[in-house]
Each structure stands twice: as C-alpha cells, then as structure tokens.
Amino acid sequence: MLSRAAFVTGGVSAPRATVLASGSAGNAVLLEAGGYGLLVDAGLSVDALERALARVAAPVRTVRMVLLTHEHDDHARGAGPLARALDIPVYANAGTAGAAGAALAGAGVTVFEMGRPFAVGPFAITAFPVPHDAAEPAGFAVEVEGRRVVIATDLGAAGDVLDGHLSDADLAILESNYDLGLLHVSGYPWFLKNRILSGLGHLSNDDAARALVRTAGRRRRIVLVHLSESNNLAALARDTVRDALAATGRADHAVRAVPPNGCTEPMEIV
Ligand SMILES: [Zn+2]
Numbered sequence: 001m002l003s004r005a006a007f008v009t010g011g012v013s014a015p016r017a018t019v020l021a022s023g024s025a026g027n028a029v030l031l032e033a034g035g036y037g038l039l040v041d042a043g044l045s046v047d048a049l050e051r052a053l054a055r056v057a058a059p060v061r062t063v064r065m066v067l068l069t070h071e072h073d074d075h076a077r078g079a080g081p082l083a084r085a086l087d088i089p090v091y092a093n094a095g096t097a098g099a100a101g102a103a104l105a106g107a108g109v110t111v112f113e114m115g116r117p118f119a120v121g122p123f124a125i126t127a128f129p130v131p132h133d134a135a136e137p138a139g140f141a142v143e144v145e146g147r148r149v150v151i152a153t154d155l156g157a158a159g160d161v162l163d164g165h166l167s168d169a170d171l172a173i174l175e176s177n178y179d180l181g182l183l184h185v186s187g188y189p190w191f192l193k194n195r196i197l198s199g200l201g202h203l204s205n206d207d208a209a210r211a212l213v214r215t216a217g218r219r220r221r222i223v224l225v226h227l228s229e230s231n232n233l234a235a236l237a238r239d240t241v242r243d244a245l246a247a248t249g250r251a252d253h254a255v256r257a258v259p260p261n262g263c264t265e266p267m268e269i270v
C-alpha cells in the first residue's frame with residue numbers, strides 16, 4: 001500500500017538521477033533537485049514504485065509529477081495509478097496522452113508540445129521526437145542547476161536531433177537494448193526480431209556506441225538502459241560503448257550499463 005509519508009524537502013545537495021527500473025519489465029528514472037522529484041516514466045505498479053523509491057531513501061511524496069516518453073506498458077502502466085494516489089499531474093504529449101488509454105484513467109494530464117521547452121519545479125524540459133513504434137515517442141533533454149541530462153529510451157535509430165542533445169549532455173541515459181549477435185541467435189520469433197531491428201524498434205549496443213562516439217565532444221557520464229534480458233549483457237553493452245569511445249581517444253567518459261531489469265543508486269548530476 002502507498003504510505004502517506006510526509007513530503008520531505010531537500011537540502012542543498014546536488015541534483016541527482018536514479019534509474020529505479022530498466023528493461024522490458026518496467027522503466028522509471030527519478031530526477032531530484034531541491035526536494036522536487038520528477039519521475040520519467042512509471043512502468044511499474046504503485047507498490048513496486050514505492051519499493052524502488054524506498055530503496056534509495058526517496059519518500060514517495062518526493063515525486064511531484066510523472067513525465068512519459070510513450071504509452072507502452074513498460075513505461076506508462078503505473079503513471080495513472082501513481083498520479084491518482086499522490087494527486088500529481090502526468091505530463092505527456094498529445095499522441096501519448098491519446099494512446100495511453102486506461103493507463104492514465106482518472107489522472108490529470110498536462111499536454112506538452114514537442115520541441116517547446118517547459119519548466120516544472122527546478123527542471124527545464126525539452127522533448128524531442130525519437131523513432132519508435134508508439135503514437136508520439138519522445139526523448140527528453142532536462143536542464144537543472146546548469147547541468148543537462150538527456151534521457152532517450154525506446155528508439156529504433158539515433159538521428160541528428162538526438163545527437164545534438166547528446167553533445168550537450170552532462171549525463172546521458174541512453175537505450176542500449178541488444179547485442180546484434182545475441183539477437184540473431186536468440187530464440188525470439190522472427191517477427192519480434194524484425195520489430196526490434198527495425199528503425200522503429202530499439203537501439204543496439206553498436207548504435208548506442210556510434211551515437212556516443214559521434215557526440216563525444218564534452219566529457220559525460222553515460223548510463224546505458226533498457227537492456228534486453230535475452231539479447232544483451234550489462235558487461236557487453238558497457239564494453240561496446242567504452243571500447244568504441246576509447247578507440248577514438250575518449251576513455252574519459254564514465255560508462256555504466258544497468259543490468260536487464262536492474263537499477264542504480266542515486267547518481268549526482270555534476
Ligand atoms: Zn520499453
């Protein structure tokens with residue numbers, strides 16, 4: 001059950017990002033600054049979200065809004081229930097809001113426009129389009145206290161718009177869904193393999209590595225997410241990106257991969 005813990009205001013600590021859940025079983029990233037929590041995706045039940053928040057000592061009432069990348073269950077299923085339980089808004093673009101259906105039933109939805117920056121609490125958010133088989137899938141560039149976080153998950157390809165945001169990021173949270181070799185030999189049915197491989201599917205380790213090499217101008221912290229349980233390994237994703245960066249003389253980027261259906265501790269955004 002959702003506990004009604006009192007909202008705890010934050011101190012003067014640096015803003016932080018926590019991957020609460022990552023992978024096909026559910027996705028959620030918590031951004032916190034000044035005691036204000038922004039949850040990017042809520043693809044878990046309210047109970048599971050509450051447990052994930054408790055694990056990182058973030059009271060559930062820290063969460064002041066939910067921001068959705070797209071309507072797929074592993075990103076949106078807990079958004080409506082959490083919004084109703086906490087009486088907080090869900091922010092979604094028109095396509096996602098229209099397609100989310102029951103996931104947002106009874107929730108107050110604020111519709112944002114793609115490409116037009118908007119502010120919530122201490123965060124300035126710009127949504128940008130990504131190619132994926134959803135109604136209006138979005139990635140986010142979030143600016144907080146002069147630092148930039150980019151979150152892009154569930155995308156079939158990395159293009160110029162994403163590249164521009166990755167170039168400016170201090171923290172890049174990027175999908176690295178599958179290793180091509182593992183996908184080819186996996187037991188997935190052909191139609192599913194084709195969906196994943198398509199330009200509207202998911203980003204491979206090699207795709208992620210290429211995008212991060214292309215945009216490696218400034219030193220960043222890189223967190224690879226949404227790894228497939230069947231077609232990837234955390235060490236493989238991490239090393240693919242790390243080795244590609246090192247091969248171009250950019251071993252200074254900190255790279256980690258969140259294991260399939262795994263999470264992280266809070267990471268300071270510095
Ligand atoms: Zn997903």
Ligand SMILES: [Zn+2]
Pocket residue numbers: 070072132134154
């Ligand atoms: Zn998706």
